[in-house]
Ligand SMILES: Cc1cc2nc3c(=O)[nH]c(=O)nc-3n(C[C@H](O)[C@H](O)[C@H](O)COP(=O)(O)OP(=O)(O)OC[C@H]3O[C@@H](n4cnc5c(N)ncnc54)[C@H](O)[C@@H]3O)c2cc1C
């Protein structure tokens with residue numbers, strides 16, 4: 001039997017800007033918080049109105065099981081996120097989840113997280129959960145952004161005892177260049193597992209490097225979504241073995257080898 | 265005589281001899297085969313289950329971007345992704361017929377003989393209550409952009425399927441035509457038991473940065489609240505042109521929308537895109553209709569079917 005998905009009209013408990021155009025929204029959603037696993041996402045939408053029409057997918061940034069709430073971190077890029085941003089504490093949004101696949105536990109003792117832009121939220125949640133495990137694990141987080149002003153989640157990663165290394169397009173913080181430039185060194189001389197989330201070009205580069213470096217790699221993909229639950233078949237990506245996989249149900253977290261990166 | 269206040273209103277309708285406990289069901293392709301939505305509500309609350317299209321052979325679906333949002337609507341170019349009839353009969357039908365509600369199978373094909381063969385095969389399976397003939401797959405046939413946008417093509421296809429179809433035959437009409445009543449009359453004359461209407465409107469969205477259509481398929485089918493007034497108008501027109509029942513489809517997301525279609529002359533309705541943005545849209549429509557009936561002293565939903573129809577010239 002499939003696990004239940006909660007559909008809630010959740011109260012906004014807190015909503016604040018963490019960087020220009022980047023917001024963290026806290027929702028009162030005990031059932032979702034209890035079931036949430038790193039890599040999973042929720043669908044969010046205003047309760048009223050038909051424009052924008054479709055819900056938007058946002059990764060779970062933090063789940064507070066005791067407190068019964070979840071946090072989402074998003075960047076305002078278009079009508080859906082603009083509408084969400086208008087929801088002040090006390091108002092409600094429609095939200096359903098937790099949805100999709102989760103990151104699987106690493107085999108070795110080093111974890112390398114690779115995040116670009118708003119791909120960072122699920123990696124922060126993963127770092128927090130890994131830090132709570134009893135097994136000692138070295139966590140290196142490679143974080144890329146356009147510039148210093150759009151770096152998010154860094155403090156949370158450090159609090160989760162991750163060794164954070166930064167790359168920015170304009171060199172305003174950390175190394176100037178792509179976050180993937182930092183990857184070969186990070187996986188060196190250890191049994192590492194790579195977990196990545198970010199823009200598709202970045203994921204393609206990580207998948208290629210993961211293969212070259214012979215390192216197990218899991219990647220959280222994005223795709224335009226209508227339903228988020230597997231019904232519309234709108235969110236598909238090409239499978240290596242042929243046919244398509246739904247990002248919302250078989251994903252968003254995929255093993256490197258299951259995706260046909262050439263045609264994606 | 266005093267009205268019994270406590271009596272529950274009667275939502276049941278009959279579509280071509282088929283009893284539905286209420287007039288609300290999902291639209292094909294917008295509900296999988298129900299498994300995803302079984303996590304949100306009890307599927308047996310629905311009037312019927314309508315699954316996604318089955319085609320003669322498995323289809324992987326279209327590459328590239330498949331959906332894009334439009335003002336109060338969306339375009340889709342899924343490409344009829346489905347595992348084909350064998351997998352349907354093996355993996356899906358045994359499960360869904362256990363639900364105990366009527367199961368309608370949506371059938372799509374590219375050529376006349378394929379429609380006939382598939383219709384024959386699927387209509388003879390126990391547990392299939394109706395074949396919904398998807399006459400608007402955007403594909404070949406007579407060199408049209410769409411298969412059945414002329415009365416002649418509708419007539420040919422429905423006439424060919426009628427003799428082999430061992431259950432109710434419900435053609436689903438395309439709105440991408442000049443006069444939908446002509447398509448409806450052709451379907452009725454060819455022996456259709458009822459009509460589903462409408463399918464999606466062909467549309468396009470351009471990515472102005474890339475200077476290319478957004479969808480991998482370039483065009484897609486438009487659905488959602490934005491199309492509702494056109495769909496209501498089409499149902500209204502067709503209800504005046506044929507005497508077989510109509511299943512109204514297009515932009516229904518609330519009980520109010522459903523009532524509009526019923527009042528225009530539809531006997532039942534399908535909820536499509538709305539399930540995507542509200543997974544509980546279908547049970548909310550059913551519940552809303554029931555509440556409205558109680559509030560307005562309507563004992564039987566059949567009383568409202570066609571209620572908005574006015575005589576010609578009115
Ligand atoms: C599983 C999943 C998890 C996600 N997690 C987060 C998250 O934690 N934080 C966050 O800020 N965003 C996340 N996103 C992306 C987020 O869903 C989109 O930014 C959002 O839908 C944009 O909606 P909009 O109406 O504001 O902008 P739109 O007008 O829809 O889009 C604005 C721009 O963003 C692009 N875009 C829109 N949707 C996507 C998408 N799904 N993938 C890639 N590009 C897109 C468009 O092409 C356009 O250029 C996630 C997406 C998925 C599929």
Ligand SMILES: Cc1cc2nc3c(=O)[nH]c(=O)nc-3n(C[C@H](O)[C@H](O)[C@H](O)COP(=O)(O)O)c2cc1C
Nearest residue numbers: 291292293317340398462463487488514515536537
């Ligand atoms: C993603 C998607 C897939 C669809 N797939 C099918 C299909 O396989 N067969 C079919 O007859 N109609 C299909 N349709 C059309 C719907 O069944 C319905 O006729 C149309 O969307 C209008 O209703 P709505 O506005 O309530 O969505 C599809 C629609 C959407 C949005």
Ligand code: FES
Nearest residue numbers: 228230233235248
């Ligand atoms: S978003 Fe609908 S199937 Fe994935």
